[in-house]
Amino acid sequence: MTANFIKNKVLKILAFTVLLLLSKSVVAQSHPRLVLTKKGVAEIKDNLGKAPLFDSSLQDVKKEVDAEIILGIEVPVPKDFSGGYTHERHKKNFLIMQKAGFLYQILGDKKYAVYVKDMLMAYTKLYPTLPLHPQERSYARGKLFWQALNDANWLVYASQAYDCVYDFIGGNDRAIIEKELFRPFADFISIGSPQFFNRVHNHSTWGNVAVGMIALVMDDAELLDRALNGLKEDGLPAGMKDNDGGLIKQEGQKTGFLANVDEPFSPDGYYNEGPYYQRYAMYPFLVFAEALQNTKPDLKIFEYRNGILIKSVYALLNLTNSKGEFFPLNDGQKGMSYYSRELVSSVDIAYLYGNKDTSLLSIAEKQGRVQLDNAGMAVALAVKKKLAKPFTKKSIDLSDGQDGNQGGVAVIRNKSKDDELTLVMKYTSQGSSHGHFDKLSFSYYNNSSEILQDYGLARFVNIEQKGGGNYLKENETWAKQTIAHNTIIQNETSHFKGDFEIGDKFSSKRYFFDASNPKIQIISATEDNAYPDTKMHRTMVLLEVDGYEKPLLLDIFQVKSKRPNQYDLPFYYLGQMMTENFKYETPKSLEPLGKSFGYEHLWKEGFGKAGVENTKFSWLDNGSFYTLTSATEQGDELLLARLGANDPNFNLRRDAGLIIRKKNTDKATYINVIETHGSYSPVTEVAINASSSVTAVEKVYEDESYIGVSIKNKNGSSFLFVLATANNSVSEKHILEIKGTIYSWVGAYFSKLIK
Incomplete structure (x- = not known):
């Protein structure tokens, strides 16, 4: 922060305080005066x-x-x-x-x-x-x-x-x-x-x-x-x-x-501790703002920082899946949703003291209740008049940090009728004491079902039998550690060595975000500080391509270091493993995958090596099939892991994951495609489209400035995606030869379906 910035911020706060003192006599100080007022109560009674x-x-x-x-x-x-x-x-x-x-x-x-x-x-x-x-x-x-x-x-x-x-x-x-x-x-x-x-x-x-x-x-x-x-x-x-x-x-x-x-709030309304704690803090933030508005209206608290408190409600609503459940970023309990009492009050207050956005009314209708004050009555009357419009959650990239320059969270959605695939990529700051060591991590949803999950917190909130309802020690030894997330781990050591004070100094950086075309939506971000002398760049693309039942998720993760290292990239899936195209061994007795940084909590259930250019792994969960196709290299290790080692009190879920390991290399590129396809009904006992349509995923080009990927379909077509990794300008012209064909384009990326 510059000296002028700090000076201006102090002056703003001083001016706000002076105005507060001067405004004391503006409003007749009768009771009630906080969230209810004399006038407000009379209006409520008139509308009962x-x-x-x-x-x-x-x-x-x-x-x-x-x-x-x-x-x-x-x-x-x-x-x-x-x-x-x-x-x-x-x-x-x-x-x-x-x-x-x-x-x-x-x-x-x-x-x-x-x-x-x-x-x-x-x-x-x-x-x-x-x-x-x-x-x-x-x-x-x-x-x-x-x-x-x-x-x-x-x-x-x-x-x-x-x-x-x-x-x-x-x-x-x-x-x-x-x-x-x-x-x-x-x-x-x-x-x-x-x-x-x-x-x-x-x-x-x-x-x-x-x-x-x-x-x-x-x-x-x-x-x-x-x-x-x-x-x-x-x-x-x-x-x-x-x-x-x-x-x-x-x-x-x-x-x-x-x-x-x-x-804690970015200009977009994202709260650095994550949506779970933003939800918790929204009640005091907004109820005090409501009380200040009722008692000190000259302060115009809802206009403070360009209306940041109202913006934060929208940010929270956008950080939910199709059931209204918050994405469990950082310390977050799964299942917490906008049906909580904090969000009931937040939606009501945001409606009355914002711009009376009628899309908020559709959330209130789903919540099925309002708070008992003027905000609640305003919402209820508007709902009665049938003013509600749908709240449409679109793809969004929410910045992090007070000035919006400390990374962010991208939520990319592809919705067709009642089906929605949602990608959440996290490249934020550390996130205060509730942050996890999970730079460039992601989770992926099929409607409200997790395809690839974020673990969330290790805590049984308000259940006294489990650690007094407080955080369990496994929150530190597992949930916060990098291996608990779908991102790169170097040498079995968490980002920033799992040290909060180091991690709190740095944030990842957005490289490119584009959701203007619903058929190809992209988030790309970089991280240069998680490991010494190591640069990481992850690009995720939600693709709607002809020849596939549902959109594909393309994941390109490039890592480059000054010295050889071991790299692990886990994918934590839910449901039942179906098929794989690699040979693996299952040990007669289980051993932990490692000794620290969360590895001590993973059982090594299977071990194999990539023997072909593509590794395929599929699973079934909640009636849908999923296939991961990875452009692996000869000798890449494939680890089948399951959570639960060194957990004598059974505090952790027994979740499963596939880990792709690359060893003794200073440069590694992971290219993976996640395909959602088919269905299975236990009633009809019929499996439809249970096999993958992807026949090959290939890295067709890579140098210091570009990376190109080809995805081939069983119908004979292929999809080419090329990213300019050194220049993210939307106006830059590029010419590149790939396998004898010259491609030219303008902007950070190029894509083409080749039939």
């Missing part, structure tokens, strides 16, 4: 019975809260990790409190206000007696929960509940609650936990927003400034790390809510 989606959401919440009121209030002394009884009870308490507060405002029934008041008084009695949580695993322990993060969750929701019953409670009790509960709570998760609060991370976003939300309720300018701009002095040493090995503080780093809006 007119918006089915809101009405059904209201009835569902009412049923849930009424059941809890019958059970009574319980605020147990904390003792458990996530998933344990006391953890889950306190979590349910803050969720139910918030909902009860909303019900009081919308329905006017005092029983909900009484419930919230009694709950808050119970916590007011408990909180001053609490030491730090007895579980000592976290780098920042909470009091109600094992980590301060969950304490912040509690305060974000409890602030909304308090706001809704503020006038009902009365001045004397409010004074007690604020003095004994809310102010000490806000102080504890900020000045009492600077290693948690004063950083740029999803944890601190929750902490900043928690302090900011209660500050807005209590009209506390000091707390609000602390929330927006961080602690002025925190006493933290530069280089301090959290439990995941992530840096807590870097020299000169800005902190607070605004810094957390500035730094």
Whole structure:
């Protein structure tokens, strides 16, 4: 970053803060004022019975809260990790409190206000007696929960509940609650936990927003400034790390809510920790923005950084498969989707405070519920008027980094009617402490089914029986390591030697992206720092070619080093192996494939060598056939591996993979084609088009400036693809002779179907 850039950023933040202070008197500070307002509640009441989606959401919440009121209030002394009884009870308490507060405002029934008041008084009695949580695993322990993060969750929701019953409670009790509960709570998760609060991370976003939300309720300018701009002095040493090995503080780093809006998001709305944690952080980001918009409209928070918070919702929606499940990049649990409560609120808020994009309404319809505020009512009314239009997920290349210059994630889609093939290629920055060592990795989907998978995280979230619901040690020894991903590993050592501090300094670079032609969509990226003196260049092309049932995925991976090395390229498939064209041996007893960097977790189930110019390997999964055709060289090793070695607690899935190994070479080129074809029905017991149509994949040209690949079809046709690897200009003219034929073209690539 340049000095002028930093200066301008500081000036913007200072101006924003001044405007914040000046705007305090702009809005009459009545209650509720955060996500609900007096005017907003009146509008909601006027529309009750007119918006089915809101009405059904209201009835569902009412049923849930009424059941809890019958059970009574319980605020147990904390003792458990996530998933344990006391953890889950306190979590349910803050969720139910918030909902009860909303019900009081919308329905006017005092029983909900009484419930919230009694709950808050119970916590007011408990909180001053609490030491730090007895579980000592976290780098920042909470009091109600094992980590301060969950304490912040509690305060974000409890602030909304308090706001809704503020006038009902009365001045004397409010004074007690604020003095004994809310102010000490806000102080504890900020000045009492600077290693948690004063950083740029999803944890601190929750902490900043928690302090900011209660500050807005209590009209506390000091707390609000602390929330927006961080602690002025925190006493933290530069280089301090959290439990995941992530840096807590870097020299000169800005902190607070605004810094957390500035730094992790790219101009495209991609969040550097990945979609799983972006989803988690979207609730505090957007609910606080909504509260600021309602209380400090002159700040125009939704216009900050060119509307980055609204952009981030679109980025997230685009980072999903056909079922709405987020791609498990970095630490991500498979199955998390835009049906989560965080995305329900995000879609509602983005609709109301964005441009009222009617395509968002189709997502809300699928979600089947809305949040109980003006954003939710606006969505429900628009849905009732049948304004919803389809949200079309197109091929997209999302930049990473605050300035968009730290690599990115490309999502390339080919959709025909209800069938969609989706390629996800990741060439991002490290991704904070939740990042994996997976430069130039990819995953591939047939609709929502994984063809070639990313493992995701090694954790059973909120299942106490598995490591207290927290990250398992295998997340470090396996899931984060390079061998766990579909990318190149050199000398059985992870990228950057598996060292976060080294990896955090570098990002891959986009070489070329073009999705303008749906029949040939390309992402190409380079990585020069994962290994010393080694350059890697991966180009992936989703091809729609005559003669094939479905599009092909062409994968060209070039690696060049100053010295000979061993290179492994794994492909992690799901389902049942069908056929192969190479001989292999199966050992009588299993041994791990290696000793470290994740290799110790792979069983070596089979071993063979490429004996012909093409290696073919096919498998069946979820009713579809897939064939990998690789332009291997004589002597390339082929390893059949399965996850599960050195895993005594059975924490890892028993996934299978094929590894193509090239040894003792300073230059290696991997060329692979993945073909999706045919079907099998267990009902009719009929297999259709179960064999590959690819007869050969050949590297027809390679030098320092070009690489050419030919894909031959059983019908006699061939498809030629040539990439200019040294010049990515779209206007550059090229002339190249390949096997006696001269080809000329303009741009970074050339393709032709030869019949």
